[in-house]
Amino acid sequence: MTVPDLRTARLRLRGLEPADTEAIVRVFAGPDTSRFLAADLGDPDQCRASVERRLACTGPDGTGHWVVERDGDVIGLAHLRPSAELSGDLVExxxxxxxxxxxxxxxxxxxxxxxxxxxxxLGLPAVWALVHESNVASRKLVHRLGFTDVGGGEHYGGPHRVFVALPTTLGQWHHVELWVPDLARAEESFGWLLAELGWQEHQRWRDGVSWKLGAGYLVVEQSRRSPPPRTAAARRASTTWRCTPARPNASTSSRKPRSRTAGARCSPTATRTPAALIITPRIWGTPTASNSNWSPNPRVSLDRVNQSLH
Ligand SMILES: CC(C)(COP(=O)(O)OP(=O)(O)OC[C@H]1O[C@@H](n2cnc3c(N)ncnc32)[C@H](O)[C@@H]1OP(=O)(O)O)[C@@H](O)C(=O)NCCC(=O)NCCS
Structure with a gap:
C-alpha cells in the first residue's frame, strides 16, 4: 500500500511509520482527542495498539494513514481508507x-x-465522513470542506452524522456539441480563437472535428442532413438541425460522442443558430445508503446523491 506525501500551505502529510508511535501517543494524550471515539486512546497502551492496527491496515494504493507534520513535528493523524462502518468499500x-x-x-x-x-x-467517486452528533468542531469542518450531511446512524459505538463529498467536477460541463451547416466555415470562423485560447485539436473525422482543453471538449460536426449551402443566398436560407440524443449519457469518454448514431432525435429548425448540447459528466461509484444502517437526512435527496454516484 503506497501512501503518498501530501503538502499544504503549512503542513506535510506523510505515511504513518512505526517510528511515529510515541508521537501519536502524545497527540492523543489527555481526554480531548479521543473524546468522541469508542476507545480511550488517551491511554498510551490502547493508543499504541491502535497505531499497530493502522500500520497493519491494507487498502487500495494511495489510501491509508498519514501523520500530519508542521515544521517537522508530528501534530496529528489523518486517514483515507475503506470504511469499517459503511458497507460497499466506501472510502472514509x-x-x-x-x-x-x-x-x-x-x-x-x-x-x-x-x-x-x-x-x-485516485479518481474516487466520493469520500465519506462519519462525525459524532456532538462533535461540533468536526461537523463545522466537514461543512466547510463541502461535505453534505446525508443521514445519521449508530457508528463507532455512538450516534454519528453521515457526510459525503463528491468530486468538484460534478455538474461542470463535460463536452459541448455544435452542429453546423458548413464545417469548413465554422473552423475558419472560430478555429483560430480556440487555438489562441489553448484548445488543441483532438480528433478529426469526415464530418467533424473536436478540440480539447483540460477535462472538457468541444465537438463541431456538420449535419449530414443539411449539406453545406453553396451560395450566400442558400446559406441565409439554410436549415440547421436541432438534435436531442435519446441516450444523453451514452458518451462519458473523451471519444467522439456517439449521440448522432445512438438514437438521437433530430428535427429541422428554422433558426440559423447552430444546435448545441451540453453534457455534464456522471460519476460512477458503488451502492450507498441502501445497504447501510443509517437513516437518511430528510432535507437531502438521497436519490440525487445516489444518482450522482451511479
Ligand atoms: C475536530 C478537530 C479535528 C478540529 O481541529 P482544529 O484544528 O481545531 O479545527 P480547525 O481549526 O480546522 O476548525 C474547524 C472548525 O471547527 C471549529 N472549532 C474548532 N474548535 C472548536 C471547538 N472546541 N468548539 C466548536 N467549534 C470549534 C472552528 O471554528 C472551525 O469552524 P469554522 O470553519 O466554521 O470557523 C480537533 O478538535 C480534533 O482532533 N478533535 C478530536 C478528534 C476528532 O473529533 N476528529 C474528528 C473525527 S470525525
Whole structure:
C-alpha cells in the first residue's frame, strides 16, 4: 500500500511509520482527542495498539494513514481508507489533531488535502465522513470542506452524522456539441480563437472535428442532413438541425460522442443558430445508503446523491 506525501500551505502529510508511535501517543494524550471515539486512546497502551492496527491496515494504493507534520513535528493523524462502518468499500476520511495546535484551521487544511487527493489522484467517486452528533468542531469542518450531511446512524459505538463529498467536477460541463451547416466555415470562423485560447485539436473525422482543453471538449460536426449551402443566398436560407440524443449519457469518454448514431432525435429548425448540447459528466461509484444502517437526512435527496454516484 503506497501512501503518498501530501503538502499544504503549512503542513506535510506523510505515511504513518512505526517510528511515529510515541508521537501519536502524545497527540492523543489527555481526554480531548479521543473524546468522541469508542476507545480511550488517551491511554498510551490502547493508543499504541491502535497505531499497530493502522500500520497493519491494507487498502487500495494511495489510501491509508498519514501523520500530519508542521515544521517537522508530528501534530496529528489523518486517514483515507475503506470504511469499517459503511458497507460497499466506501472510502472514509478521519483526522485527529493535538489540542495544543487547535483552533488555527490546521485540521481543516490537513483534511482538505485528502478529498483533493482522493478525487484528483485516485479518481474516487466520493469520500465519506462519519462525525459524532456532538462533535461540533468536526461537523463545522466537514461543512466547510463541502461535505453534505446525508443521514445519521449508530457508528463507532455512538450516534454519528453521515457526510459525503463528491468530486468538484460534478455538474461542470463535460463536452459541448455544435452542429453546423458548413464545417469548413465554422473552423475558419472560430478555429483560430480556440487555438489562441489553448484548445488543441483532438480528433478529426469526415464530418467533424473536436478540440480539447483540460477535462472538457468541444465537438463541431456538420449535419449530414443539411449539406453545406453553396451560395450566400442558400446559406441565409439554410436549415440547421436541432438534435436531442435519446441516450444523453451514452458518451462519458473523451471519444467522439456517439449521440448522432445512438438514437438521437433530430428535427429541422428554422433558426440559423447552430444546435448545441451540453453534457455534464456522471460519476460512477458503488451502492450507498441502501445497504447501510443509517437513516437518511430528510432535507437531502438521497436519490440525487445516489444518482450522482451511479
Ligand atoms: C475536530 C478537530 C479535528 C478540529 O481541529 P482544529 O484544528 O481545531 O479545527 P480547525 O481549526 O480546522 O476548525 C474547524 C472548525 O471547527 C471549529 N472549532 C474548532 N474548535 C472548536 C471547538 N472546541 N468548539 C466548536 N467549534 C470549534 C472552528 O471554528 C472551525 O469552524 P469554522 O470553519 O466554521 O470557523 C480537533 O478538535 C480534533 O482532533 N478533535 C478530536 C478528534 C476528532 O473529533 N476528529 C474528528 C473525527 S470525525
Amino acid at each position: 476520511i478521519g483526522y485527529f489533531l493535538d489540542p495544543a495546535h487547535g483552533g488555527q484551521g490546521l485540521s481543516t487544511e490537513a483534511a482538505a488535502a485528502l478529498p483533493r487527493h482522493a478525487f484528483a489522484a
